[in-house]
Amino acid sequence: MSATARPSEMVPGLGRRIGSLRSERRWALWTAYISLIIAAVVMLAPPLYMLLTSIKTSAEIADPSGNPWLVLNPTWENYAGIIGNPMFRGFFYNSIILTVCVVVITMVISVLAAFALARMKFFGSQVLATGVFLTYLVPDTLLFIPLYQIVGGLGLLNSIWGLVLVYPTLTVPFCTWIMIGYFASIPKELDEAALIDGANWMQMLTKIFIPVALPGIIAATIFAFTVSWAAFVYPTAFITRPDEMPLTIGVVSQLIRGDTFAWGQLMAGALIAALPPVVVYAFLMDYYIAGLTAGATKG
Amino acid sequence: MAQVSLRKIVKEYEGGVQAVKGIDLEIADHEFVVLVGPSGCGKSTTLRMIAGLEEISAGEIDIGGAVVNDVPPRDRDIAMVFQNYALYPHMSVRENMAFGLMLRKFPKAEIDRRVNEAARILDIGMLLDRKPKALSGGQRQRVAMGRAIVRDPKVFLFDEPLSNLDAKLRVQMRTEIKKVHQTVRTTTIYVTHDQVEAMTLADRVVVMNHGVIEQVGPPQELYHHPRTRFVAGFIGSPAMNFIPAKVVERGNGLVLHLPLGTELAVPEHRVARYKAYAGKTVTFGIRPEHLTDTQNVNKPHVAIFNATPEVLEPMGMETLAHIKLGGAEICARLDPLVAASPGVPLPLAADMNNMHLIDDATGLVI
Numbered sequence: 102m103s104a105t106a107r108p109s110e111m112v113p114g115l116g117r118r119i120g121s122l123r124s125e126r127r128w129a130l131w132t133a134y135i136s137l138i139i140a141a142v143v144m145l146a147p148p149l150y151m152l153l154t155s156i157k158t159s160a161e162i163a164d165p166s167g168n169p170w171l172v173l174n175p176t177w178e179n180y181a182g183i184i185g186n187p188m189f190r191g192f193f194y195n196s197i198i199l200t201v202c203v204v205v206i207t208m209v210i211s212v213l214a215a216f217a218l219a220r221m222k223f224f225g226s227q228v229l230a231t232g233v234f235l236t237y238l239v240p241d242t243l244l245f246i247p248l249y250q251i252v253g254g255l256g257l258l259n260s261i262w263g264l265v266l267v268y269p270t271l272t273v274p275f276c277t278w279i280m281i282g283y284f285a286s287i288p289k290e291l292d293e294a295a296l297i298d299g300a301n302w303m304q305m306l307t308k309i310f311i312p313v314a315l316p317g318i319i320a321a322t323i324f325a326f327t328v329s330w331a332a333f334v335y336p337t338a339f340i341t342r343p344d345e346m347p348l349t350i351g352v353v354s355q356l357i358r359g360d361t362f363a364w365g366q367l368m369a370g371a372l373i374a375a376l377p378p379v380v381v382y383a384f385l386m387d388y389y390i391a392g393l394t395a396g397a398t399k400g
Numbered sequence: 401m402a403q404v405s406l407r408k409i410v411k412e413y414e415g416g417v418q419a420v421k422g423i424d425l426e427i428a429d430h431e432f433v434v435l436v437g438p439s440g441c442g443k444s445t446t447l448r449m450i451a452g453l454e455e456i457s458a459g460e461i462d463i464g465g466a467v468v469n470d471v472p473p474r475d476r477d478i479a480m481v482f483q484n485y486a487l488y489p490h491m492s493v494r495e496n497m498a499f500g501l502m503l504r505k506f507p508k509a510e511i512d513r514r515v516n517e518a519a520r521i522l523d524i525g526m527l528l529d530r531k532p533k534a535l536s537g538g539q540r541q542r543v544a545m546g547r548a549i550v551r552d553p554k555v556f557l558f559d560e561p562l563s564n565l566d567a568k569l570r571v572q573m574r575t576e577i578k579k580v581h582q583t584v585r586t587t588t589i590y591v592t593h594d595q596v597e598a599m600t601l602a603d604r605v606v607v608m609n610h611g612v613i614e615q616v617g618p619p620q621e622l623y624h625h626p627r628t629r630f631v632a633g634f635i636g637s638p639a640m641n642f643i644p645a646k647v648v649e650r651g652n653g654l655v656l657h658l659p660l661g662t663e664l665a666v667p668e669h670r671v672a673r674y675k676a677y678a679g680k681t682v683t684f685g686i687r688p689e690h691l692t693d694t695q696n697v698n699k700p701h702v703a704i705f706n707a708t709p710e711v712l713e714p715m716g717m718e719t720l721a722h723i724k725l726g727g728a729e730i731c732a733r734l735d736p737l738v739a740a741s742p743g744v745p746l747p748l749a750a751d752m753n754n755m756h757l758i759d760d761a762t763g764l765v766i
Contacts, residue, residue: 291488293473293486294482294487296452296472296473297473297480298474298499298547304503309488313490
């Protein structure tokens with residue numbers, strides 16, 4: 102046998118093994134594609150159904166004989182109706198104020214907390230860091246009764262400011278946890294270099310840590326935004342006055358007249374409500390993925 | 401510019417582990433001092449204590465005439481170059497270098513002047529607007545040095561700055577660092593585990609081991625007159641040969657009994673020095689360059705003996721012969737033209753003028 106013989110010719114059975122490897126890979130690809138397609142269909146069916154319903158007339162929606170996945174007479178009247186509704190615009194405004202306040206409060210608290218927990222080693226900092234995360238594990242369905250007492254005691258029931266106070270209990274622990282992870286991944290030499298360069302703690306945070314951990318900060322911001330924009334349990338419990346309601350509960354509680362469900366408008370309203378998160382994700386995703394720490398140290 | 405004094409410096413970690421065990425060191429103004437030793441010897445800890453990045457458990461550090469034990473790093477007027485460069489990834493080279501000056505509220509014109517001057521010294525003028533991730537390892541190291549130079553501090557601290565570079569670049573940057581020091585003359589403390597770096601860069605080398613200073617001195621002094629077995633073995637490459645030997649009196653002189661019946665005569669001018677060890681077992685130390693082939697040997701005090709090389713390593717300008725002598729592995733440097741082959745006995749010449757004897761009990765060179 103010559104020295105250039107292929108390994109598969111020299112070892113009996115090797116050729117077959119390579120073949121089976123290829124087929125295993127094909128299997129993995131097929132499985133991946135099929136499960137991804139199933140997942141995509143399951144995830145996208147409801148919004149698609151909402152979209153289709155929102156461009157139908159009330160008569161078409163109510164007609165049981167038609168195919169619900171087909172639109173015969175597309176119309177924008179539901180969108181015009183919902184946007185023209187001052188109540189809906191009020192909900193939207195409330196949601197924006199609420200979310201902006203919550204995101205700002207959350208990021209200020211969690212960035213400062215995470216910086217302290219990640220870098221200033223003090224007595225109990227480890228326990229505190231774990232404790233922060235554990236509080237996130239308590240579900241809001243369990244907390245809303247005691248929180249109702251607190252918010253009520255402060256006279257903030259039926260006000261979005263009550264929600265501004267309460268939402269950070271959901272967002273701060275998780276955002277702090279994310280930020281601790283990001284800050285911890287910044288090489289220690291970077292703060293030592295800044296320390297020697299003459300930075301104090303605050304300058305180190307604002308000039309080094311925040312810019313370097315920007316992807317983490319954006320991830321945390323997206324999370325705080327999503328939680329605050331989509332929160333349902335707390336506003337349901339704390340807000341009964343329509344003019345203080347955010348979108349999530351406003352749409353479902355106020356746009357239903359008695360037994361009449363204006364499905365077209367409901368779906369249009371829900372889709373418009375879902376738009377801001379989509380826009381935020383689309384814009385921030387690039388930052389989110391960008392590896393800003395590349396080249397910090399030897400890499 | 402300033403002198404640095406360490407007085408009885410101790411670093412003790414929780415649990416009573418002492419990384420640095422009370423060292424004393426005086427570093428003169430403009431001096432380039434290299435702390436060298438194996439990993440875990442306390443050299444980096446010492447440097448970090450000088451920088452203010454580690455607390456001092458006991459003792460005093462004095463920079464430029466003021467005790468700085470409780471002074472935060474930013475007020476010590478020092479600059480440090482880290483092993484992994486520690487450049488700020490989101491800032492351009494210019495911003496990286498200007499950062500320390502900006503924090504100290506220097507006027508813009510002065511910052512520009514200093515950055516440009518440092519860029520000129522380090523030849524990185526064309527990189528000023530790049531981000532660190534667009535630089536090669538050597539360029540990053542230059543920027544890290546630039547960041548130190550612009551500050552014009554009292555002391556430069558280098559913490560293994562060349563360890564992340566490949567061998568060729570390391571040699572090049574070593575020259576660069578020496579050149580920079582010759583230009584700016586700032587007192588420099590440099591930590592490395594590489595004895596070649598220590599020898600080539602230092603005005604004085606500080607050899608550390610297990611948290612204590614073994615010896616301080618100019619490179620040549622350490623090389624030719626090591627005080628301890630550790631220094632003798634650590635400085636020099638290939639390392640010094642250590643062979644167990646018995647000192648035996650013969651007539652008025654002394655002879656070393658080596659394994660395999662080899663006998664080497666001690667030069668007369670050293671007899672008085674070693675007389676007290678007659679009859680005792682010591683370690684005989686000799687550098688590979690003092691253990692050569694017998695060509696051109698007409699110096700006095702050369703002892704000739706036969707040995708059998710196990711492995712030969714031709715290096716071009718010389719051939720290293722690895723020899724087993726009893727239990728000891730020794731290395732000799734041969735002329736590349738000498739016809740030697742593994743397994744064939746070869747006459748070797750030991751230059752006994754450059755011999756060392758080490759007291760096994762104390763580890764000190766006699």
